[in-house]
Amino acid sequence: MKRYWPMLKSILLYFVLTGATVLMSFPLFWMISSSLKTLEETNSPGIVWVPNSPTLAAYISIFQNQDFLRSYFNSVFYVTLSLAGTLISIAAVAYAFSRIEWPGKNIVFFLMLSTMMIPPQALIVPQYVFFNKLNWIGTFNPLIIPGYFAGGAAMIFLLRQSMAQIPKELDESAFVDGANHIQIWWEIILPLVKAPLATVATFLFVGLWNSLLTPLMYLQTVDLYTLPVYVSTLYNINNTVQQWPTIMTAAVLTTVPLIVVFFFAQRFILESVVVSGLKG
């Protein structure tokens, strides 16, 4: 018995871990399976693991739904525009905190870290009034513009930590060759922190793509709805029968970009989270 114990133990381990993986991924499986079902099957009192005859009817109908397509485009548009500005400004600020010596740096850095304690929701009320005064309600501006000011202290911190590890000699020799800070930042430092940049970009992407509260507050018309807001309107308690195949089809199409991005970025994320102890 003792001889077989290590083997038995690892079989048991794999058994438990596989079980946990099945449970954890079950919602995803159920989403896909339900999107291929008929309406009767989704509301059936018996268990229908996989549809008897998978149908793409819900996919075909959702691709003819103008509101859904527009909200998909809106999401892609707003996430791209916001991500670009946020990423570049975060990279600039991280550079200031890691590669330059300037008076007041420690104070500003401490201030930045302490903003991590402020829940973003504590600011939404006055920001709403502010954007209302600017006549920005009913536009994409409130969702995009704040990010351009290096929104996200945790992300700046993560990037700063990586930039600080690059040897100082690198910029000094570039200085001697006559390069200025902007060139050093863009041409030397940024290419060296590609992995942390990918991590930050992924976290930002996930946050923006999933964001519900701010789009809900600022995008008042269905023309501007982003995916999460539009998808949430598909479920309506006043309907006697919920169109689950349609809702789940929308859900699958909403989730695909997240899974694709995670698949490509996971090795950066899983490492940098373990290294820095940060979470998204």
Next chain:
Amino acid sequence: MPENPYLNVLVTAALTVIFIIASSYGLGSLARFIVRLRGATAKNQENTFSGYFFAAPWIVGFVIFVIVPLAFSLYWSFTDYRVTSKDPANWVGFENYSNLLFKDDNFRASIINTLYLTVIGLPLQMGVALLLAVLLNQKMRGERIFRMAFYLPVILGFNTAVLLCWRLMLNTGTGIINQMIRAASTAFPPISYLNRASIFVQEIITAVFLGFNNGKFNLLTKLLEAGFPADNRVPLWVQSPLWTKMSVILLMIWGCGAMMLIFLAGLNNIPRELHEAAEVDGASGWQRFWKISFPLLTPYIFYNLVVGMISSLQIFEPIFVLYRDNQPLVSSTISMVYYLWQKSFSHFEIGYGSAISWVILVIILIVTVVQFKLQDRWVTYDVY
């Protein structure tokens, strides 16, 4: 500004970039001017300019989007300001705060709900996260795939689409979760007893919390009179006020991957020699976990506790997607941030909403400070 919403935001974004570059240049020049007056060297002047130039986006944003809004909301929290009304705001002193803290049932509900999630949800979530981390720490093949699978729910987490899938799965009658419970209970009677016992315990605990919510314990007495649940009972996930918080906890457990990674980092940091020495002394795996790993993990448990508690104050999406259209249920699961949203944006009571924001802010500060003070008593930082 152009009428087209896409063009409009592109123009605004371009103007914002110009504004940021201009203000960066301005701030940098100002800083350089000041250090020049103080007689700094040319190199220092150059560094000062560059430092402020690169940090300016954050500094300017901090003033515009943090300091100024905080100051305004502090002022408004003492007024009866409403966005919709034309009248100027009236100074009302501490009225908003005293109403909020002593008279507001919804606010009290949100505090008690947070307490429920902290006392019952967080230990469950951290327990599962720790278990998964310990299993993954065995260093075997395919560890990476499992790690990915356990972290994926964090990425999907609070997306509306995924939450709607949970709503489908949690449906009381036809949802897959209850169907599986029913099937397992019929096939195997002990599971039925286990199921009903956990329903019984869960409902009594929740009824106690709901009793604190509204000061009436009639639900609890009704439950006790009804006694042990009948044969065919299943959880009423998104249907009964007794279960709404448990559904949120289920989502928390599903998304435990972030905590798991933190624990995994902690387990990686434990020196291997400690375990090897204990093994030589004949300690079992169980003993080694409780005597070595667990005490050394306390800083990570502590970190997860602080972060988890703060995030339970801020739960918004699950409540919005699962219960928004079912008003009687909302109060049984409402979080502080959800309440803030409800007050400020359904009723446009900016003054009152500002008071809620400040209370949330102060609570988070207190929680963090208290936890950091208490940690010396039970967190082990030795060895590191």
